[in-house]
Amino acid sequence: MNRITGTDGVATGAGSPGGGRPLERRGGKGFAAGDNIFLGVLVIIGALILVVAGAYLVVLYQRGELALSTFGLGFLVSSDWNPVRGEFGALPFLVGTLLTSLGALILAVPLALASALFVTEYAPRWLAGPVSYLVELLAAIPSVVYGMWGIFVLVPFVRQIHLALLTTPGIGELAFIRTPPSGLGLFTAILILTVMIIPFTASVARDVITLVPAEQREAAYALGATKWEVLRTAVLPYARAGIMGGVILSLGRALGETMAVTMVIGNRTDLPDGLFAPTATMASIIANEFAEAVGNLHVSSLMLIGLVLFLLSIVINLLARWLIGRLAPRSVA
């Protein structure tokens, strides 16, 4: 009996928009039931997102457990990656990821900052809009398309540069240059990553620079500062934390960037022995070997690398959000 009343109440509340209307307006009970069902559905959907996020951790851990129990934490410091002998160590990929990401950041940050300052401070209005749109377009081009451009344009170009360096007396003898000039390798990956992360640094930098209060600039101008002095002494220090957040956000992008890097880095599973040497990153080794991985241990090792990448990206993103949030509560990133 009770149950029937219950269903009834629910039915009135959720009732078809046409038929149930007068009833609902009068009955406070049906009113609340409709709201509860609606909220209930939303909460279930929200909870599903939490489940998905949890599933990332659980699945990666479960599938990577075999490698973790076999190699322990030594997995992270061993540079021995040999699927045939069943030896797996992720050090070359950690190093490869670190070198490509940091290299790309060093090249990208000054350029991204320049473009952010250009659109916020220097460019006339009619130019600022299109330029910032074009910079954003850099982020819209898919990774795999950058990779293809890399293979057919950038790799031959880097090969020429490398050859020229190798034949230059005084430079060609340097150990970190002396690798076979294939064009595929660390340096090419750094170049392509640079292009890909610039829009992320630039858009955050642009947003936080726009948020610097006008009084800040006006005070500096009133003291007779030139435009550059205003930027250097009043604007950039104010925006520093936010820009740093953008830089770290870009670092997160660079760490996980897969296709373009996989296509130009040369995919060698050894530690890189030079600036132009072929190597691999965590993301590229997964992309390159997972589909053809033989044996549970190989699959599990790649999953474990995925887990490391997952945790790393979370830490970095939370750090970036915290930094950006300090300057600009909501609105950015």
Add this chain to the structure above:
Amino acid sequence: MTGVSARNRGRRRVADAAVALLIALGTLVVLVPLFLVLWYLISSGISSIDWAFFTQLPAPVGREGGGVAHAIVGSLQLVGIASVIGIILGVGSGILVAEYPRNPIVAPVRLMSDVLVGVPAIVTGLVVYGAVVVAMGRFSALAGGIALGLIMIPYVVRATDEVLQLVPQSVREAGLALGLARWRVTLFIVLPAAVNGIATGVLLAVARVAGEAAPLLFTAFGNQFWSRGIDQPTAALPLVIYSYSIAPYPEWHRLASASSLVLVALILVTTLLTRLVFRKR
């Protein structure tokens, strides 16, 4: 005294001009790769775009001609599956986050969807492989669509949340004052007011995942022929671009550059259009 300060002022002016020049040059350097990539795509891809490109399967190795119809259909299928997941979970959570900010589940949902934005796409591929592909026992369009859908969710949540925040509070109050239930106010008054903005967000998210290859490598896997169903491996444009451009056949390179051109054109047109439409409102 005056001489020194005049020289000093001169130096400061020069520094100022030098920095301005450097900044302009830096911006130029940022934009050059964009034009190089676009120029490369147009010059190498446009000659291969013909009727066959959109309607035929790739010709066997060694033969000329053919197209990537299977990958175009595959991509549409994958994006379709992804959109269902992305819209239901993304818009639903977005409504929750924006309209019920005091619900205890909102803070974790917001945090998790922000965290998921930063997770590399290849990791999503691994997770979907571990959960869906292993369970089904084979690569499939469904798994690929799920992977893309998971990537879409956080973008849709954020877009929905932001657009709903823009709907004036007075609109909600007006609805409630008429004696409407809160769910009706949300569904039939607030959502319609925000639907264009939400659609924009969904389209941008679609444009973003349509170009993803990494999460498809071991979920949708790719296919040289027509996919025989949602539970079978399927081709997709990004996968074709990847596997054809690393292959040694010039004929495949041709198809890869044409596919890149089509993909980038679709993505740029979508982003440009949604931006223009959104600007006008």
